[in-house]
Amino acid sequence: MIISLDMSSDTPIYVQLRNQIVKGIGKGELKAGESLPSVRQMAQDAGINSMTVNKTYQILKAEGFIEIDRRKGATVCPVRQGEGAFREKLEAELELLSAEACLKGMHKDEFLRICEEMFKTMHPAESEG
Amino acid sequence: MIISLDMSSDTPIYVQLRNQIVKGIGKGELKAGESLPSVRQMAQDAGINSMTVNKTYQILKAEGFIEIDRRKGATVCPVRQGEGAFREKLEAELELLSAEACLKGMHKDEFLRICEEMFKTMHPAESEG
Amino acid sequence: MIISLDMSSDTPIYVQLRNQIVKGIGKGELKAGESLPSVRQMAQDAGINSMTVNKTYQILKAEGFIEIDRRKGATVCPVRQGEGAFREKLEAELELLSAEACLKGMHKDEFLRICEEMFKTMHPAESEG
Amino acid sequence: MIISLDMSSDTPIYVQLRNQIVKGIGKGELKAGESLPSVRQMAQDAGINSMTVNKTYQILKAEGFIEIDRRKGATVCPVRQGEGAFREKLEAELELLSAEACLKGMHKDEFLRICEEMFKTMHPAESEG
DNA sequence: GTGGTCTAGACCACG
DNA sequence: GTGGTCTAGACCACC
Numbered sequence: 001m002i003i004s005l006d007m008s009s010d011t012p013i014y015v016q017l018r019n020q021i022v023k024g025i026g027k028g029e030l031k032a033g034e035s036l037p038s039v040r041q042m043a044q045d046a047g048i049n050s051m052t053v054n055k056t057y058q059i060l061k062a063e064g065f066i067e068i069d070r071r072k073g074a075t076v077c078p079v080r081q082g083e084g085a086f087r088e089k090l091e092a093e094l095e096l097l098s099a100e101a102c103l104k105g106m107h108k109d110e111f112l113r114i115c116e117e118m119f120k121t122m123h124p125a126e127s128e129g
Numbered sequence: 130m131i132i133s134l135d136m137s138s139d140t141p142i143y144v145q146l147r148n149q150i151v152k153g154i155g156k157g158e159l160k161a162g163e164s165l166p167s168v169r170q171m172a173q174d175a176g177i178n179s180m181t182v183n184k185t186y187q188i189l190k191a192e193g194f195i196e197i198d199r200r201k202g203a204t205v206c207p208v209r210q211g212e213g214a215f216r217e218k219l220e221a222e223l224e225l226l227s228a229e230a231c232l233k234g235m236h237k238d239e240f241l242r243i244c245e246e247m248f249k250t251m252h253p254a255e256s257e258g
Numbered sequence: 259m260i261i262s263l264d265m266s267s268d269t270p271i272y273v274q275l276r277n278q279i280v281k282g283i284g285k286g287e288l289k290a291g292e293s294l295p296s297v298r299q300m301a302q303d304a305g306i307n308s309m310t311v312n313k314t315y316q317i318l319k320a321e322g323f324i325e326i327d328r329r330k331g332a333t334v335c336p337v338r339q340g341e342g343a344f345r346e347k348l349e350a351e352l353e354l355l356s357a358e359a360c361l362k363g364m365h366k367d368e369f370l371r372i373c374e375e376m377f378k379t380m381h382p383a384e385s386e387g
Numbered sequence: 388m389i390i391s392l393d394m395s396s397d398t399p400i401y402v403q404l405r406n407q408i409v410k411g412i413g414k415g416e417l418k419a420g421e422s423l424p425s426v427r428q429m430a431q432d433a434g435i436n437s438m439t440v441n442k443t444y445q446i447l448k449a450e451g452f453i454e455i456d457r458r459k460g461a462t463v464c465p466v467r468q469g470e471g472a473f474r475e476k477l478e479a480e481l482e483l484l485s486a487e488a489c490l491k492g493m494h495k496d497e498f499l500r501i502c503e504e505m506f507k508t509m510h511p512a513e514s515e516g
Numbered sequence: 517g518t519g520g521t522c523t524a525g526a527c528c529a530c531g
Numbered sequence: 532g533t534g535g536t537c538t539a540g541a542c543c544a545c546c
Contacts, residue, residue, distance in 0.1 A: 010544080012521060019225050026228025039534060049523050054534075065232060067395040070530060073533065079234050086233050087243075093226060094247040096148050097219060099155025102251040103194060104215050105208045114216075115244040118223040122231040137325040139520090141545060178546055268529085270536060277483050284486025297519060307538050312519075323490060328545060331518065337492050344491050345501075351484060352505040354406050355477060357413025360509040361452060362473050363466045372474075373502040376481040380489040397535090399530060436531055 001029045003046050013048055017056040025065060025076055028123030036066065036074040079124070130158045132175050142177055146185045154194060154205055157252030165195065165203040259287045261304050271306055275314040283323060283334055286381030294324065294332040337382070388416045390433050400435055404443045412452060412463055415510030423453065423461040 001024045005016050024030045036042065039057060043050035057074050060066045064080045101111050130153045134145050153159045165171070168186060172179035186203050189195045193209050230240050259282045263274050282288045294300065297315060301308035315332050318324045322338050359369050388411045392403050411417045423429070426444060430437035444461050447453045451467045488498050 014521080022232065023224060023228045026231045038532085040532095050534095051524095051536095052522065054536095055521095057534090068534075069394050070400070070534070071394065079232060083233070086229065090226060090230060091243060091247060093222070094244055095152060095250065097222060098244075098248040098251050099152045100215065101219060102155045102248070103151065103208060104212070108245070108248050111248055112241065112245055114220060115223055115227075116237070116241055118220060119227040119231070119237050119240055121224065122227050124231055124234075124236075136327050136329065142328070143545080181546065184545095272536080280490065281482060281486045284489045296517085298517095308519095309521095309539095310537065312521095313536095315519090326519075328519070337490060341491070344487065348484060348488060349501060349505060351480070352502055353410060353508065355480060356502075356506040356509050357410045358473065359477060360413045360506070361409065361466060362470070366503070366506050369506050370499065370503055372478060373481055373485075374495070374499055376478060377485040377489070377495050377498055379482065380485050382489055382492075382494075401530085439531060442531095 003042075005046060005048070014052050014056045014059070017046065017048075017053065018059055021056070021060060022065060026122045030076050032076050032078040034076050035072065036076070038073050132171075134175060134177065143181050143184045143188070146171075146175070146177075146182065147188055150185070150189060151194060155251045159205050161205050161207040163205050164201065165205070167202050261300075263304060263306070272310050272314045272317070275300075275304065275306075275311065276317055279314070279318060280323065284380045288334050290334050290336040292334050293330065294334070296331050390429075392433060392435070401439050401442045401446070404429075404433070404435075404440065405446055408443070408447060409452065413509045417463050419463050419465040421463050422459065423463070425460050 001020075003017065003020050005013055005020075007013070009016065021030070021036070030036070036057070037045060039050050039053045043053045046053070057066065057068060061068050061074075065077060066074050067077055068074050098111065130149075132146065132149050134142055134149075136142070138145065150159070150165070159165070165186070166174065168179050168182045172182045175182070186195065186197060189203075190197050194206060195203050196206055197203050227240065259278075261275065261278050263271055263278075265271070267274065279288070279294070288294070294315070295303060297308050297311045301311045304311070315324065315326060319326050319332075323335055324332050325335055326332050356369065388407075390404065390407050392400055392407075394400070396403065408417070408423070417423070423444070424432065426437050426440045430440045433440070444453065444455060447461075448455050452464060453461050454464055455461050485498065
């Protein structure tokens with residue numbers, strides 16, 4: 001999978017990297033059980049420091065998206081059932097995006113069309129087998 | 130309108146304030162032409178530094194959501210047609226939220242239901258004239 | 259409060275520091291609402307790097323023991339009701355300590371006496387008022 | 388005796404294995420004089436590297452819990468009288484656990500109840516003779 | 517002033 | 532080989 005980072009963004013690199021990996025898993029480019037590059041490898045590929053990569057991996061581990069095994073390195077976890085916490089976060093973010101869309105003159109139909117379009121690019125792990 | 134800030138959040142206060150105002154406009158609590166509290170008043174109400182409020186107002190002005198007049202203070206702008214830039218930002222954020230939702234085991238129907246539910250709380254300004 | 263770190267220990271410094279602070283709060287040396295030294299100050303006092311202190315503070319924050327406020331720095335949180343997760347961890351650790359004590363020839367009475375003695379040095383926040 | 392290891396834990400495998408064996412002896416599943424599986428056998432059973440098992444056995448030997456004889460393999464030692472060093476370690480660990488329990492809102496009675504409950508699962512070797 | 521991020525490079529523990 | 536830790540020093544954002 002291709003990682004693209006914007007060094008001049010005000011979003012921290014470790015967050016950008018975390019988001020790219022989450023999207024990668026969501027889109028099925030990284031499947032459950034598959035290995036991520038080692039910390040050092042990813043650091044070299046992305047041209048960043050290995051501690052930054054390490055921080056990203058630790059966050060993904062804490063979020064339950066990956067496992068870190070002393071022997072095999074980092075691997076993608078199977079899907080976890082959503083906790084209530086995520087639902088609240090999702091609603092809060094969508095509320096803000098809705099407000100912004102509305103202020104930009106976007107109508108509900110178009111907004112929902114984009115929502116659907118974006119979700120369609122994801123590949124739920126259940127339908128793998 | 131009520132402003133609630135979380136001082137221990139890692140989201141900067143000026144961003145939290147900006148988001149709350151954007152939501153307030155989107156929901157119709159603040160209508161086009163209406164005045165926002167003065168910088169000092171808002172700072173006092175929210176218990177924060179007036180420089181922070183000033184920063185928020187400047188951002189909202191740069192985003193085209195409010196106008197700042199030396200005599201009348203800050204007022205809400207009428208709806209602007211969406212710029213292409215917003216559309217890209219919206220898609221990027223929805224892509225990430227979709228991935229997270231997908232990884233948490235949420236299905237498309239439920240995701241779209243929440244999207245719609247959130248958008249419904251907004252009140253487009255066009256229908257006021 | 260006095261921080262003493264063992265640089266030659268195989269317990270990471272950030273864990274040692276975390277443990278010392280937890281004990282300090284438990285013993286009432288640090289009370290709810292009170293401020294911890296700033297990251298830089300603590301780093302200087304303890305003779306360690308500020309990132310190490312920062313890591314400790316982030317962990318304490320994640321565990322719900324302290325809050326980090328952009329303005330006031332780090333402050334001690336009021337007592338939180340225990341989550342089930344802690345109970346399991348407690349049982350697991352006590353099981354191991356019991357086994358070790360048993361193998362060293364320690365009897366139940368002495369073991370429990372030490373348990374009680376140690377707990378007595380703590381000062382539950384409820385009895386403050 | 389059953390060995391269960393968590394490969395994604397941050398506790399090293401050799402420590403997990405050491406702890407499981409200590410608990411096994413404490414609980415009487417392994418009695419004084421009894422043999423442990425050979426290094427190779429244990430490694431195969433647990434699905435880990437034999438060097439890891441070897442390390443564990445060396446530690447248990449250094450702690451005085453087992454003896455290693457070139458002919459008989461590893462056998463469980465009879466109970467050793469507690470050294471002062473263990474007592475200090477025990478107090479230090481209980482102090483930390485007490486603090487954490489206290490901060491989680493647990494009362495002394497419940498804490499001591501769990502301490503006793505855990506110790507009761509152990510079977511001192513002295514009563515076997 | 518504060519905390520947050522990042523780097524380059526080092527060393528160690530683990531398996 | 533892997534990840535984990537730590538350092539010293541830098542720069543930035545926030546308030």
